[in-house]
Each structure stands twice: as C-alpha cells, then as structure tokens.
Amino acid sequence: MTGNGQVSRIYDEVVKRNAGEPLFHQAVAEVFESLSVVLERYPHYADAGLIERLCEPERQIIFRVPWQDDEGNVIVNRGFRVQYNSVLGPYKGGLRFHPSVNLGMVKFLGFEQIFKNSLSGLPIGGGKGGSDFDPKGRSNSEIMRFCQSFMTELHRHLGEYTDVPAGDIGVGGREIGYLFGQYKRMTNSYESGVLTGKGLTWGGSQVRREATGYGATYFVASMLEAKGTDLAGKKVVISGSGNVAIYAIEKVHQLGGTAIACSDSSGYIVDEQGVDLELLKEIKEIKRGRISEYAEQRSTAHFVEGGSIWDVPCDVALPCATQNELSGDDAATLIKNGVLAVAEGANMPTTPEALKAFREAGVAFAPGKAANAGGVATSALEMQQNASRDSWHFEYTDERLAAIMRDVHERCSETAREYGKPGDYVLGANIAGFVKVADAMFALGVI
Numbered sequence: 056m057t058g059n060g061q062v063s064r065i066y067d068e069v070v071k072r073n074a075g076e077p078l079f080h081q082a083v084a085e086v087f088e089s090l091s092v093v094l095e096r097y098p099h100y101a102d103a104g105l106i107e108r109l110c111e112p113e114r115q116i117i118f119r120v121p122w123q124d125d126e127g128n129v130i131v132n133r134g135f136r137v138q139y140n141s142v143l144g145p146y147k148g149g150l151r152f153h154p155s156v157n158l159g160m161v162k163f164l165g166f167e168q169i170f171k172n173s174l175s176g177l178p179i180g181g182g183k184g185g186s187d188f189d190p191k192g193r194s195n196s197e198i199m200r201f202c203q204s205f206m207t208e209l210h211r212h213l214g215e216y217t218d219v220p221a222g223d224i225g226v227g228g229r230e231i232g233y234l235f236g237q238y239k240r241m242t243n244s245y246e247s248g249v250l251t252g253k254g255l256t257w258g259g260s261q262v263r264r265e266a267t268g269y270g271a272t273y274f275v276a277s278m279l280e281a282k283g284t285d286l287a288g289k290k291v292v293i294s295g296s297g298n299v300a301i302y303a304i305e306k307v308h309q310l311g312g313t314a315i316a317c318s319d320s321s322g323y324i325v326d327e328q329g330v331d332l333e334l335l336k337e338i339k340e341i342k343r344g345r346i347s348e349y350a351e352q353r354s355t356a357h358f359v360e361g362g363s364i365w366d367v368p369c370d371v372a373l374p375c376a377t378q379n380e381l382s383g384d385d386a387a388t389l390i391k392n393g394v395l396a397v398a399e400g401a402n403m404p405t406t407p408e409a410l411k412a413f414r415e416a417g418v419a420f421a422p423g424k425a426a427n428a429g430g431v432a433t434s435a436l437e438m439q440q441n442a443s444r445d446s447w448h449f450e451y452t453d454e455r456l457a458a459i460m461r462d463v464h465e466r467c468s469e470t471a472r473e474y475g476k477p478g479d480y481v482l483g484a485n486i487a488g489f490v491k492v493a494d495a496m497f498a499l500g501v502i
C-alpha cells in the first residue's frame with residue numbers, strides 16, 4: 056500500500072472510532088496530510104501499528120467536578136485530562152475552562168501538543184485537559200471552589216514525572232494558584248514541578264506569562280527574515296485579547312511593528328495609532344472587562360461589534376483567540392489586502408479552507424504547533440528551574456525562549472527543504488514533530 060493509501064485507511068478508522076469529534080478529526084487530518092511523503096520515503100514508520108498507536112491516547116480521564124456557587128447551589132461540571140503520549144517525557148499541556156470543552160476538543164488539543172512539544176526540542180510528552188466550567192462572571196471564591204474540586208480528583212493522576220498541566224483558555228495565574236494550593240494540600244508535599252505557569256514568588260518562571268505571545272512574534276520575525284524583511288513598520292492584526300494576544304502585541308511593538316487591532320468574542324477594536332497596552336491590560340487582565348471598553352476610553356480607536364477582525368488590512372496576521380476563527384472567506388480578504396505572513400498564536404485557529412487559500416497564494420503560514428510552541432517550551436524551562444531549585448533572570452529566560460523559537464523555525468524550514476517544499480512550515484512542522492516521536496516510539500517497543 057502507498058503512504059497515501061495507508062494514511063487514508065488509518066484516518067477512516069480514526070473517524071469511525073472517534074465518532075462525533077470533528078475537531079479531533081480535523082487535527083489528525085492536518086497532520087496526516089504531511090505524513091504520506093514520510094511513509095513513502097521511510098516505510099518502516101508504518102510498522103508496529105505506530106500510526107494507529109499515535110492516534111490513540113495512552114489514557115483518557117473523565118471525572119465529575121461538583122462545587123457550590125455563592126448562593127449555595129450545587130453545580131456539576133465535567134473534568135477531562137487526556138494523557139496522550141509520553142515517549143519524550145511526562146505528559147505536558149494546558150487546562151482549558153470554557154463551556155464548549157468536551158472530550159473531542161481535549162483530544163484535538165492533546166494530539167497537537169504531541170508534535171508541538173516534540174518540535175520544541177525539550178523532553179516533554181503531550182497531554183491536555185480542562186472542563187466545561189464557564190469562568191465568565193464567576194466570583195473569585197467560586198473560581199477557587201471550582202479549582203479545588205477539579206484538583207481533588209485530578210491530583211491522583213499528576214506528578215512532576217507523570218503529568219504536568221499549565222494554563223490555556225480561561226486558566227491563568229489565578230487558577231494555577233488555586234490548583235497548586237489544592238495539589239499541595241492533597242499530597243502534603245511542595246512538588247513545584249507538577250504545574251507550570253506558577254507565580255514568581257512560589258516556583259514560577261520569568262517569561263512564562265509572556266512566552267506564547269513573545270514566542271509567536273519571534274517566530275514571525277524569523278519568517279519575515281527568511282523573506283528578506285522584518286517587523287519594523289509592519290501593521291499587525293492580532294485576534295483575541297487574552298494571554299497570548301496581549302504579549303504578542305507587546306513583542307510586536309518592541310520589534311518595531313504596530314499592532315492595530317485585537318478582539319474578544321463580542322467584536323474587535325481598531326486603533327491605527329497602535330494598541331495602548333497599558334489600557335488593554337487594565338481592561339482585560341485587571342478588570343476582566345469587554346474589549347468595547349477600550350474604544351470608550353481611547354479616542355483614536357473604534358469598536359466593531361461582531362464582524363471579522365480579518366477585514367482590517369494588515370501585513371501580518373496573528374490569530375491568537377481560538378480554533379477555527381479564521382475562515383476561507385477571511386483568508387481571501389487577507390490575501391486581497393496583501394498579507395505577507397500568518398502565524399497561529401492559538402491552536403488550530405485557521406480552517407482547512409483558509410489554510411488551502413494561504414498555501415495557494417504563497418502567503419508564509421506557520422501552524423500553531425510551531426508558532427505557539429514558546430509557551431510550552433518556557434513551561435519546560437520552569438520545570439528545569441524547579442528541578443534544580445533555581446530561578447533565572449528575565450533577560451536570560453527571554454534569550455532562551457528566543458533561541459528555542461529560532462531553532463523551531465530552523466527545524467521546520469530545514470525539514471520542508473529536505474522534502475522538496477521550501478517555505479512550507481506546515482509540512483516541516485508536522486514531519487519534524489512526527490519523526491522524533493516515531494523514533495522514540497520504536498525505541499521503547501510496543502507499549
């Protein structure tokens with residue numbers, strides 16, 4: 056059977072075995088699209104059920120999370136942790152708290168995480184978790200009680216050599232604090248390396264908060280350099296206004312570009328003078344308010360309710376909000392407006408139709424598993440510091456992050472060249488991420 060025939064047979068089986076999980080199917084299809092050329096060249100990668108094993112999580116944990124709201128009502132949420140693949144190191148990946156979370160979503164994110172973590176060059180396996188809990192509008196006490204109940208069950212599945220969660224949508228420093236507090240209480244041990252994204256005074260790493268946004272911007276800088284240009288004077292549109300988006304904006308400004316628009320689920324703001332980060336942080340990080348408040352307080356900005364942020368003409372587009380937020384029509388608009396580069400700060404924000412359009416138009420496009428690897432890479436740096444009871448300076452940690460992102464860029468570019476598709480970061484990321492995991496799976500036998 057040809058490489059192509061093998062992957063389409065396995066893909067059909069994956070869809071059958073995982074019915075009703077379209078995001079997971081989409082993530083698998085995107086990786087599989089790149090694998091047939093590897094299997095043609097190295098047929099042994101299809102031996103020993105390797106691809107089938109890669110698609111099946113090592114363990115999937117689903118649990119009840121009961122908690123009491125401020126009025127005393129008992130609410131029951133569902134918790135998930137998918138421990139996907141641990142051949143390169145302990146399961147590593149974030150926790151997402153959002154009402155849309157379900158098993159298929161967590162599996163898509165966990166699957167992506169395997170290749171991302173492999174590409175980072177650090178010794179971490181892939182996993183992801185979360186809950187259908189909606190933090191929006193909840194008080195601090197409610198968030199704390201939810202996190203405590205979530206960790207009361209999850210703690211037995213974690214450990215610094217087993218599984219190390221971090222944040223994702225809806226889970227930031229505050230939630231990691233409550234989760235770590237409950238883990239410490241349940242285990243009676245100060246096991247710093249069991250969670251990353253911790254506060255700086257209790258085992259956290261400098262730059263982890265900034266790392267995903269900074270990393271995505273470092274990656275874009277390398278993409279532009281490969282095209283003989285840089286970020287100076289470029290207009291950048293960044294969707295979202297959460298952790299990834301805020302620190303992408305910060306780094307874009309530091310590297311001489313101007314971030315002119317950002318969004319939340321209610322709409323987007325445009326500020327041609329450049330997004331005022333202090334104001335944005337105050338609204339989003341401190342008050343946890345809506346993006347429309349930005350335009351109310353800044354005369355150079357206007358708010359567009361609903362609509363698509365990708366209508367705003369730009370040189371560089373950084374989707375940093377959520378999956379499938381950039382459609383085929385959005386891609387056509389960006390291409391018409393002359394976009395040079397697109398890099399995914401979020402996980403799988405680009406639909407397959409949009410991805411196809413960018414590739415056909417020759418727009419430089421970086422998939423999330425490469426462009427947003429800076430977050431998890433810096434989590435691995437946090438684990439290194441925890442293991443050695445050390446804590447590094449901001450500048451040193453930022454240099455390490457920048458070097459890791461240059462290496463990820465080089466790994467993707469080099470692999471794409473090797474397979475005769477120079478500049479195809481999707482192919483490069485998928486193959487480079489896959490080969491390292493596959494080699495380790497062979498070495499460890501059928502497990």
Ligand SMILES: NC(=O)C1=CN([C@@H]2O[C@H](COP(=O)(O)OP(=O)(O)OC[C@H]3O[C@@H](n4cnc5c(N)ncnc54)[C@H](O)[C@@H]3O)[C@@H](O)[C@H]2O)C=CC1
Nearest residue numbers: 223224225267295296297298299319320376401402427430
């Ligand atoms: N936090 C991290 O270190 C990493 C996050 N990611 C990915 O980056 C993305 C964003 O995550 P975070 O910034 O951490 O989450 P966050 O919870 O801090 O922010 C998410 C942002 O996206 C916005 N958003 C959600 N749905 C939206 C929609 N339909 N339209 C417009 N905006 C929408 C929210 O309003 C919020 O501003 C996710 O895809 C996540 O998986 C990837 C790598 C690491």
Ligand SMILES: O=C(O)CCC(=O)C(=O)O
Nearest residue numbers: 147148149221430431434
């Ligand atoms: O830092 C981590 O472990 C998780 C980051 C994450 O969830 C991601 O890369 O999507």
